Each structure stands twice: as C-alpha cells, then as structure tokens.
Amino acid sequence: MFKIVSKRQLNEAVTLMDIEAPYIAKKARAGQFIIFRIDEYGERIPLTIADTDPEKGTVTIIFQAVGTSTIALAKKNEGDYISDFVGPLGNATEIEGYKNVCVVGGGVGCAIAYPSAKALHNAGAHVDMIAGFRNKDIVILEDEMRAVSDNLYVTTDDGSYGEKGFVTNKLQSLIDAGNKYDLVIAIGPIPMMKFLAEVTRPYGIKTLVSLNPIMIDGTGMCGGCRVTVGGKIRFACVDGPDFDGHEVDFDELMRRNAYYKAQERESASHPCRMLASADEAVKEDK
Amino acid sequence: MANLSLTKTPMPEQDPNIRNRNFDEVALGYTEEMAKEEAARCLNCKNRPCTSGCPVNVRIPDFIAQIVDGNYEEAYKIITSTNCLPAVCGRVCTQETQCESKCVRGAKGESVGIGRLERFVADYHMAHVTEDTPAIEKNGHRVAVIGSGPSGLTCAGDLARLGYEVTIFEAFHKAGGVLVYGIPEFRLPKAIVQREVENLQSLGVEVRTNFVIGKTMTIDEIFEEGYEAVFIGSGAGLPSFMGIEGESLIGVYSANEYLTRVNLMKAYLDNYDTPIRKSHSVAVVGGGNVAMDAARTAKRLGAEHVYIVYRRSEDEMPARAEEVHHAKEEGIEFMCLNNPTRILGGENGEVRSIEVISMELGEPDASGRRRPVAISGSEHEIEVDTVIMSIGTSPNPLIRSTTEGLDATSRGCLVADENMATTRPGVFAGGDAVTGAATVILAMGAGKKAAVSIDKYIKEKNS
Numbered sequence: 001m002f003k004i005v006s007k008r009q010l011n012e013a014v015t016l017m018d019i020e021a022p023y024i025a026k027k028a029r030a031g032q033f034i035i036f037r038i039d040e041y042g043e044r045i046p047l048t049i050a051d052t053d054p055e056k057g058t059v060t061i062i063f064q065a066v067g068t069s070t071i072a073l074a075k076k077n078e079g080d081y082i083s084d085f086v087g088p089l090g091n092a093t094e095i096e097g098y099k100n101v102c103v104v105g106g107g108v109g110c111a112i113a114y115p116s117a118k119a120l121h122n123a124g125a126h127v128d129m130i131a132g133f134r135n136k137d138i139v140i141l142e143d144e145m146r147a148v149s150d151n152l153y154v155t156t157d158d159g160s161y162g163e164k165g166f167v168t169n170k171l172q173s174l175i176d177a178g179n180k181y182d183l184v185i186a187i188g189p190i191p192m193m194k195f196l197a198e199v200t201r202p203y204g205i206k207t208l209v210s211l212n213p214i215m216i217d218g219t220g221m222c223g224g225c226r227v228t229v230g231g232k233i234r235f236a237c238v239d240g241p242d243f244d245g246h247e248v249d250f251d252e253l254m255r256r257n258a259y260y261k262a263q264e265r266e267s268a269s270h271p272c273r274m275l276a277s278a279d280e281a282v283k284e285d286k
Numbered sequence: 287m288a289n290l291s292l293t294k295t296p297m298p299e300q301d302p303n304i305r306n307r308n309f310d311e312v313a314l315g316y317t318e319e320m321a322k323e324e325a326a327r328c329l330n331c332k333n334r335p336c337t338s339g340c341p342v343n344v345r346i347p348d349f350i351a352q353i354v355d356g357n358y359e360e361a362y363k364i365i366t367s368t369n370c371l372p373a374v375c376g377r378v379c380t381q382e383t384q385c386e387s388k389c390v391r392g393a394k395g396e397s398v399g400i401g402r403l404e405r406f407v408a409d410y411h412m413a414h415v416t417e418d419t420p421a422i423e424k425n426g427h428r429v430a431v432i433g434s435g436p437s438g439l440t441c442a443g444d445l446a447r448l449g450y451e452v453t454i455f456e457a458f459h460k461a462g463g464v465l466v467y468g469i470p471e472f473r474l475p476k477a478i479v480q481r482e483v484e485n486l487q488s489l490g491v492e493v494r495t496n497f498v499i500g501k502t503m504t505i506d507e508i509f510e511e512g513y514e515a516v517f518i519g520s521g522a523g524l525p526s527f528m529g530i531e532g533e534s535l536i537g538v539y540s541a542n543e544y545l546t547r548v549n550l551m552k553a554y555l556d557n558y559d560t561p562i563r564k565s566h567s568v569a570v571v572g573g574g575n576v577a578m579d580a581a582r583t584a585k586r587l588g589a590e591h592v593y594i595v596y597r598r599s600e601d602e603m604p605a606r607a608e609e610v611h612h613a614k615e616e617g618i619e620f621m622c623l624n625n626p627t628r629i630l631g632g633e634n635g636e637v638r639s640i641e642v643i644s645m646e647l648g649e650p651d652a653s654g655r656r657r658p659v660a661i662s663g664s665e666h667e668i669e670v671d672t673v674i675m676s677i678g679t680s681p682n683p684l685i686r687s688t689t690e691g692l693d694a695t696s697r698g699c700l701v702a703d704e705n706m707a708t709t710r711p712g713v714f715a716g717g718d719a720v721t722g723a724a725t726v727i728l729a730m731g732a733g734k735k736a737a738v739s740i741d742k743y744i745k746e747k748n749s
Contacts, residue, residue, distance in 0.1 A: 023502050037459055043551070043559045044459075068559050084459040086496035216551070219457055219498055220682055221523040222543035228534055233527060238684070252534055255635035259536050260561035 002036075002085040005058050007078050010140040014064050014108050015074045016050070022057030024049075024087045030119035031093030031210065031242055034059065035218045037084035038072050044216055045069045048112040048241070049088060059087075062111030062140070089218040090241045093208065095119045098183045102174065103149070104130045104167050104196055106188020110141050112210055113187040118148040126150050128179065130170045132188070136161035168195050181205050186245060190254045197245035207245035211236045213257055227253055289326035292395025297402050302615035306585045309471045309554055312612060313377075318356075321406040325353035327391060328398045335388035336400060341731030342369045342440075346385055346400055353403060362411040365404060370443040370485075371436065371730060373412060373478045376405025378469060379727045380606055412481060419488045425449035427744050430513040432499045432685065435463020436726045437717030438519035439486060440733030441740075446489040448741050453513070454486075455497040460550060463521055465726070467550040468542070470579050472586070476549070500684035505692075505713060514747065515712045515740045518700060519733060522681045522718035528571070532629030533675070537563055537637035541572070541580040541676035548583050565672035567591040569640045571626055572676035573603040578610065580674045581618045592618050593668060597625040597645050602655045623647075625658065627665055629673055639667040681719045689713070697722060706736035707743075714740055 003020040010016050024034060033048045045067070051060035065074035076082065093116045101120050105113030110131045121127045129149035133139050134157045146152045154162030155170050163170065171184070184207045186196040193209040200207045213236050215225035220238040227236050230247040234240065298314040299305070305312050316324065328350040336346040345364050352361035365372045381387075381401035389397030427450050431442045434456040442452045460466055462479040487493060499505065499520070508516055525540035527533050544562075547553045553562035568584040570577050573596035581592045594613070596603060599622050603610060614620065624642040632638040644664035647656035681698045693701040693709040699722050700715040702708050708715050716732025718724055 023497075027502060041552075041558045043561075084496050086457070086459070086498060087501065089498065089501055216543060216546055217458065217523075219501075219523075219684060221525070222546055223525045223527065223540040224543045226527075226534055233529075233534065249534075252635070255536060256534065259563075 001081040001083060004076055004078055004080050004082065005056075007076070010062065011138045013066070014062060014111075014138070014140055016060060016062045016111075017073075017076075018053070018056075018058040018060050019082070019085055020057055021059045021085050021087075024059050024085070025052045025054045025057050028052045028059060028088035029092030030095070030115040032088035032090050033212075033218070033241060034061065034085055034087035035089065035215075036061075036069075036073070036082055036086075038069050038076075039083050042069050042072065042083075044084070044218070046089070046212060046215055046218060046237075048115075048210065048212065050111045050115055051118075059085075062108065064108040086218070090237055091239075093119065093185070093210075093242050095123045095125070098123075098125050100126045100179070100181050101183045101185065102128045102130065102171060102179070102181045103185045104132070104171060104187070105145075106132045106167055106186075106192040107134070107138065108140070109188030109192070110145065113185065114141055114145055114148070116185050116187070116210075117145065121148040128174065128181075129153065130155065130167045130174075132156070132167035132170075132192070133161070134158070167192065168199050171196060171199050175199070175203060175205075183208065184245075185210075190250055190257070193245060193248075194250035197248070197250075201246055208242045209245040209248060210241050211243060211248070211253065212241065213253060214259060227256075288329065289323060291327060294327075294396045294399040294402070295320050295324040297399070302612075302617070305472065306582070306616035309586055311475055312472050315409055316402055316406040318410075321353055321403060322356070324399050325350045325403060328354075329390055331390050335390065336385040336398075339385045339388035341384065341727050342734055344369050344385070344404070349407065350398070350400075350403055353407065358407055358410045359415060361407045362415075365407060368734075369730070370440055371482050372404050373408035374436070374465060374474060374482060375727055375730070376401055376403075376408050377474050377478075379404075380725055382607065384727065412478070420447075422447060422489065423449055424451060424490070427451065427748070428453070428513045429515050429517065429740055429744075430455060430508045431517045431519060433457075433463055433519040433521055433717075433719075434461035434483070434493060435465060435519060435521050435717065435729065437521075437719075437729035437733035437736075438463065438517065439482065440730040441517045441519060441716070441737045442491045442733075443486050443489065444734055444737035445740060446486065446491050448737070450741075450744075451490065451492075453492045453494060455499050455503075455508075456493060456495045457498040458550065459495050461493045461495060463519075467546045468576065468579070470545065470549055470583050472582070473579070498684065500688040505685065505689045505710075509712070514744050515714065517706075517733070517736050517740060518685060518708070518713065518715040518719055519717045519729070520682060520685055520719045521729075522679045522699075522723045524680045524682050524698075525675065526678045526680065527675055528626060528677060530626060530628050532631055532637070535629055535631040535637050536635050537565075537671055538629060538673045538675065539563075541570070541576045541674050542679065544580055544674050545576070545583065548587070554587060562587065563672055565589040567593075567668075567670040568672040568674060569593045569595050569626075569668060569670045570674045570676055571595045571640075572678070573598065573605055573622075574676065574678075575605045575609055577674075577676035578605045578613045578618075580676050582613055582616055584672070584674065585616055585618060589672070591670075593670070594618055594620045594622075595624050595626060595640070595642060595668070596620070596622045597658045598655060599623055599647060621668070623658065625660065626673075630667070637671050637673055639669045640673055641665055641667050679718075679723050681722065685719075705739040706732060707739060712743065714743075
C-alpha cells in the first residue's frame with residue numbers, strides 16, 4: 001500500500017498528490033513515469049512523474065480526473081492509501097548537450113513539461129517555456145514553471161490570461177523572432193504535439209514528444225503501448241516515452257488511445273479522458 | 287491387485303458447450319475411488335523410468351503406492367519433498383512428454399495418469415489439511431529472487447527451507463508470474479497459485495510486489511542492501527509480432543496483453559474496471575499452448591467464431607495434444623497451413639479481416655519439422671474483428687541492460703552454466719530467462735538446481 005502524503009487541487013479538474021514511494025523517489029529522472037492501481041478492481045494507469053523529493057521519499061503526480069481510475073484517485077485524501085504504485089518506468093528525457101531549448105506544455109501536459117524544463121534548466125541550458133491553456137481558470141504550475149525557465153509564455157485560447165492564441169502560434173513567433181533552438185520538447189494532447197512537430201519540421205529543429213498510450217505492465221510485456229515511429233513498431237514503455245516528434249504516427253496513436261472509449265463510457269457515465277484531451281487540443285490548434 | 291485396463295481412468299470434465307461460456311476449471315479432478323483405481327494401474331517398476339523423466343525427480347511410484355493404500359497425506363509428503371508446487375504441476379505439466387512418456391504401461395495402451403494422480407493428492411491435501419508451518423531455523427543469510435513465476439517460487443521455497451532469508455521481487459502487483467497473468471483460470475485456478483504463494487510466505491519468504499529490478503532497483507543495489515546472492519527468474523515476457531501490415535490496427539493484441547487483461551486484471555468479471563474488446567470473430571495466430579489459451583479465452587468472452595491460424599499442419603503444432611483436443615471440443619476452428627500476410631482495417635482503424643496465404647509442407651527445416659512453403663497466389667481473407675498474435679515471446683532486456691558482467695546470447699537469453707550460475711559472481715538464473723519460452727516444470731527444475739548452487743556458493747563464501 002502506498003500513502004498519499006499530501007494533496008492539492010491545481011484547478012477544478014487537476015489534482016497534485018505526493019505519494020510515499022522512497023525507492024522510486026530516489027531513482028526517478030525527468031520524463032519517467034509510474035503506474036498506479038487504486039485498488040484490487042482498478043486498472044493499471046500510467047502517469048508521468050512531475051517531481052520527486054528523495055529525502056522525504058515522495059513522488060509527485062499531477063493528473064486530470066477524467067477516467068474511472070483518475071476520478072477515483074481524485075476522491076482520495078491525504079492519509080489515504082492506494083494499493084499499487086510502481087516505477088520509475090521508461091527512459092529519462094535526454095537533457096545532455098542542449099544549450100537552447102523551448103519546452104512546450106499544453107493543459108495538464110504542463111505537469112510533465114515542467115520536470116523536463118527543470119532538468120534542462122539545472123543542467124545549464126537556456127530554457128524558454130510556452131504553457132498553453134483553454135482559459136484562465138485552468139492555468140496550473142505558473143510559479144513553478146517560471147522558476148525553471150528563462151522566459152515563460154502563457155497562452156490561453158480565449159485570451160482570458162497571458163497571450164491570446166495557441167502554443168503553435170507562439171512557438172512560430174519565437175522562431176520568427178530569431179530564437180535558435182537546438183531542441184523543442186512538446187508535451188500535451190496528441191493533436192497539439194502533432195501540430196507543434198509540423199511547426200518545427202521546416203526548420204529541422206529536433207522535437208521530442210512524450211507519449212502516453214494505453215499500457216498494462218509498463219515493462220515491455222503486453223505490447224499494448226506500441227506506436228509507429230519512423231515506420232517501425234516501438235513500445236512506448238521501454239523504448240520511450242519520448243520519441244522524435246517528426247517520426248511519430250500521431251493519427252494511429254490517437255485511434256489506438258480511443259480504443260476503449262465506448263466501453264469506458266458504458267462502465268461509468270463520465271466524460272472520456274481521450275475525448276476530453278482531444279477536444280481540448282483541437283480547440284487549441286484549429 | 288493391479289488394474290490391467292489399457293486406458294487411463296477418465297477424469298470428469300465440464301461439458302464443452304457449457305464450459306466454453308464460463309471460466310471455471312475444465313477438468314474436475316479424480317474422486318478418491320477414481321484415484322485408487324488409477325493408482326492400481328502402476329506396476330511399481332524397479333528401475334522407475336517415470337522418475338527419470340521428471341525434471342524435479344518426483345518419486346512417482348512411491349507416492350502412487352501410498353494412494354493405493356489410501357495414505358494421501360503420505361503421498362503428498364513424498365511429492366513435496368522434491369516438488370513444492372504439486373497442485374500447479376498436476377494441472378499444467380506436460381506429463382505426456384516427461385514422466386508419462388517413460389511409463390512402462392504406455393508401451394501397450396495408455397501410461398498411468400501420473401499428472402492426474404499428482405493433482406488428486408495436492409487437491410486432497412488442500413481440502414483436508416491445514417498447513418503446519420515447519421519451524422525453520424534461520425541461518426542469517428539473505429538471498430534475492432527476481433520474479434515470482436515457477437522458477438522463482440521454487441528457488442525461494444527451497445532456499446527458505448534451508449534457512450535462508452529470501453525476498454522475492456515481483457514487477458506486477460500480484461505474485462505468480464505466468465501462473466497468474468498467462469495461464470487462464472479455467473486451466474489453473476488462481477486460488478491455487480495464491481495458496482502456494484501463501485505457503486511460501488508462511489515459510490518466511492518476503493514478497494515485494496510493484497518492484498521492477500532494473501528500474502526500481504538494480505542488481506548492484508540489491509547486493510548493496512546486504513543480499514549475498516541473486517536468482518533471476520524473470521521469464522520470457524516480451525511478445526513478438528510478425529512485422530506485417532496492420533498490426534497496429536485497433537483489435538490486434540499480443541496474446542500476452544489479451545491474457546493479462548483477462549487473467550491478472552480480471553476483465554471477464556463485471557466488478558473489475560479492466561476493459562477488453564467484445565469480439566464477434568477472432569483469429570489467433572500461432573499453434574502453441576498460449577495460442578490455445580487465448581483462443582479458448584476469446585470463446586468464453588463471447589466470440590462466435592474463434593480461428594487458430596497456424597502456418598504448419600496440426601501434426602507440427604507445439605501445443606499439448608490435450609489442449610488442442612479441449613479447444614476443438616469447445617468449438618475453436620482450426621485453420622492450419624495458413625500464414626497471415628496482412629491485417630486489413632476499416633475506415634475507423636479497426637480490424638476488418640486478416641489476409642492469409644495457404645501453405646504446403648516441404649523438406650524438414652532446422653527444427654526437424656517440415657518447412658511450410660507458401661502457395662503463390664493463394665491469398666484469401668478471413669473476416670475477423672480481432673487478431674491475437676501468439677507467435678512467441680523472448681526475455682525482457684531490463685535486467686541484462688542494467689547489470690554489468692551479465693552475459694546474454696544473441697537471442698537475449700541469459701548465459702548460465704549447468705549449475706545455473708551466470709557470468710556474474712553471485713548471480714544465478716533459470717527458467718525462461720535462460721532457455722527462452724519453455725514450460726513451467728523446466729523452470730521449476732532450474733529454480734531447484736539454482737537453490738542448491740546458491741546454498742553451496744554462500745556456504746563456500748562464508749567458510
């Protein structure tokens with residue numbers, strides 16, 4: 001059993017939790033993920049690690065309550081336990097050797113973009129961050145992101161906070177303004193990552209995306225998380241979760257992630273996670 | 287008085303057309319009368335060919351003689367003196383190629399039903415005897431066992447009985463390895479595996495689930511924590527795909543994923559959140575035991591048509607004859623001498639059909655089996671909405687890629703000598719991690735051998 005040490009609501013749908021998991025806290029690097037299971041009847045759900053405190057032995061996760069398991073998790077409180085928490089899985093984001101990086105987060109994807117930005121910042125890179133949200137009410141982690149970036153640009157679709165517009169537009173304008181990035185990291189809804197990769201493609205800027213497909217074990221055993229990258233089948237859990245955004249077949253990934261949406265709608269009447277994030281992204285990128 | 291019947295005493299089974307709609311065990315086991323009747327077929331030969339055919343050397347004629355006399359608990363003690371998982375082995379062991387293949391009675395008629403008798407003894411014990419935990423004096427030495435499948439459980443059990451403080455590290459949330467995620471409930475009830483794991487825990491074995499060696503902790507860190515030896519029994523869990531067009535369509539599973547969703551994650555029970563595809567027609571590609579398990583599982587989940595698509599003929603199928611027989615009884619349709627060429631999808635990205643090419647058998651290949659050769663121009667489509675790839679698995683690279691000095695073959699199998707010692711001192715390995723995908727009993731035999739080697743290694747080191 002794993003204890004929820006603290007809990008904080010970041011916006012109406014997004015929750016931050018520190019989970020007591022000393023071995024994972026000691027080992028985890030930016031970009032890696034955990035799999036949790038709420039109880040005996042729950043699914044195994046992957047979540048990227050947002051932060052760790054090796055001294056306290058805690059691992060921070062940030063998640064949007066949109067599927068059966070994340071809704072149940074959001075209802076848990078400080079001092080409660082969940083049955084399973086395993087990691088750190090996957091490969092860490094490569095941060096060595098980059099000097100000028102732009103890290104882009106979309107919505108709750110900022111929770112995953114943040115640790116990558118922090119790791120790059122700590123490694124001495126110049127870090128620009130673009131954080132995109134639908135509106136002012138759902139902005140998260142602004143102070144944290146500001147602390148680990150040289151410039152933080154917040155955008156909202158409706159202009160209710162920061163600059164009005166989409167993260168793709170902002171990245172384009174930063175490139176147009178003469179910024180020479182040697183790496184762009186894009187983390188958010190699949191359509192957002194897809195369109196961001198199209199922004200950087202003409203300039204040949206290396207673009208990493210972090211993929212979060214459906215998976216069970218997270219150790220290469222089920223093959224459920226397979227994605228097509230550069231025409232080859234790769235397993236996101238052991239070969240990723242970061243991949244070259246210019247090579248990923250995003251359309252296939254989107255279809256595969258929608259695999260169980262009908263069943264999930266049946267099992268509980270709640271808005272589907274993938275649909276919600278896809279809708280959000282389409283709004284961001286149309 | 288010996289029973290001279292040429293055939294085994296039949297074991298009652300659920301009716302095929304009822305069992306293919308439930309997940310209860312197919313074979314129901316012997317009654318006492320049946321067990322005694324079958325036990326009386328054993329001639330108690332002097333040279334015991336059956337025992338030499340058993341990877342863990344169960345003293346077969348001895349335990350069978352006890353059944354004849356009605357001393358079931360004595361029979362249990364004889365079996366468990368060399369085999370710590372009798373209820374599992376009695377169900378899933380390939381007796382027909384091992385002990386039973388050597389049985390003298392098999393020369394004319396059927397061999398003695400050794401597996402069925404082993405199962406009877408184990409089940410009788412579970413139903414009638416409350417386990418007394420033997421008092422074992424701890425020797426103060428710690429051993430780590432990676433993986434809680436058949437090899438790990440066996441190695442841990444043997445070491446615990448020798449007084450070692452054993453910790454099993456398991457990546458999943460539940461112990462049992464392939465016994466819980468792979469083999470279906472209707473062949474091996476999970477309560478039996480759970481009971482075996484609990485028996486180990488009562489011997490003092492600590493089971494740490496949610497622990498991925500190579501990620502949560504490395505083998506070097508295990509040694510730093512004070513463990514004196516490590517046994518790697520991490521199995522062969524990496525699924526292979528064919529590399530044909532359409533394998534990423536919605537509705538294509540690896541057998542591993544399909545079976546894990548159903549067996550470990552209980553997708554067939556309403557009170558579990560695990561989703562699984564509701565299929566109408568399913569093609570299972572492959573001819574091994576795992577393919578049979580996947581096909582029979584799909585049928586139980588409600589598929590109307592389930593096809594086994596296999597590129598050789600039924601004679602070459604690696605699955606146990608008993609599994610093939612059970613599958614056919616349950617209505618699985620066999621399409622042998624067909625090899626998939628691509629999987630076709632509809633506009634929604636979901637599987638619509640599988641295209642296969644007819645094969646014929648040519649000259650024998652390296653495996654000694656006749657090589658299947660495609661008949662050009664014979665491609666045809668089978669309408670299915672689900673495809674389950676069951677064409678084999680290989681060992682996971684997580685451990686070997688994070689451990690210095692641990693050699694592996696080009697196929698990813700760990701290199702271990704005849705005593706199960708790897709190329710890294712203090713690290714032993716066995717089961718599928720060394721051999722590639724094989725059987726439960728071979729893995730158990732390897733775990734046993736490794737326990738002996740580890741005991742010797744630690745004693746020598748400390749002397």
